Amino acid sequence: MPTGVYQHVVGPIDITNPNLIAFVKAKITAPENLKVPLLPVRINGKMITGAGTWDGMYFSKELHYALSLGYKIEAYEAYIFEGRLVFNEFIENIYNERLKFPKSDPMNYICKLIMNSTYGRFGMAPILTDVKVFNRNDEHNYMDGTEFLDITNINENLVMVTSNTVENINLDIKNPNNNLQISLPIAIATTSYARICIHEYKQAAAEQGILLYSDTDSIRCSAPLPDELLGNGLGQLNWKVFLL
Template sequence: MAMLNPMPYEFLGVRHKPNLNNFFGFIYAKVTVPSSVKVPVLPWKDPETEDTIYPRGFFTGHYFSEELKAVEKLGYKVECYIGYEFSQQSLFNEYVNHFYEAKSKAKERWNFEFLTKEEAANKMFYTYAHEVVELNENHLILVSDTTPSRELLEAQDTDSVFVQNPLPQDIVGSGLGQFKDELK
């Protein structure tokens, strides 16, 4: 879960051409997206139009170091120019763990679920809109032709994702930071 990851805390200084592997903070960098990436994941804001896009090729921008480390694992090339280094602090661990434990105990003891406003809206949607609607063949072809990213991702919103293949079992469950299978 993202809230349990260390966060930037105290500003330590500006570093020129920092080594990404042992750096924590924000970096102005040149990013090159390899042609093998089907769906780019790093956003970039066009300074002229102010549109946020997920480009291919290369671009420069300010990014969190941990985000750049993650995209490097996907084959992105990162050239760091200037870094704004911070100490690391786990600011919300106690808070998140306290309420996660309270929610888990309440669910076990009373078979009761605490719902956020968004979870309640999602549950209501699935309760009342769980009807299969058949589309004619022409619409299916049109959708398939205009959305090549659907080869990997069926649908998503802020807290869920529909994918074609099952996720690995070690990341699915009711634990903190795991994906919950809403269709079971």
């Protein structure tokens, strides 16, 4: 995962380096007749996995994988990070904890939610909301220059105020000492790793002519995938629905 203070580099970037942990600006040319495109691009406000040529910024590991699919990549700028294992021990512990409970047990679902939301926490906006209940007669307690998001009448005496505090609005996200519990590099890298993992399954399904649809963590096929691609382990797909 990308951690530490980044180094900004302008010039040719060696994305064939398997140890490179960076966000790379590059000119991308997709191979012709690619059954399952990998790299997303935003066009007219919509995200697609396109064909043709375009410029974009991508995680280095995803570009490294794209080379194996036949993409032509001219990397000309990068933000290079230190690479460090961040989630491995935590996820393995939560996963093993989940295995202790049947799927009907709430703890099984709670463990699943914790694992699924890990990266999302790092990608949350740093502006946090504050919810308080006030007496209508105490306007001076909440009419203090705070930016209101919502004011809800509870009854004739009470109001519920949702707001961004002044401190939140003035947060300096570039200050390394601000103690914000977020990391966009980690969140972005995680989604890139996920695209790589699911793409390998999509490729296998497409080669058999059975791929119908794919999402972030699932695919729909017109026939079962080979047994060696399925399982109940961490990071594996399990077969749930057969579409006729």
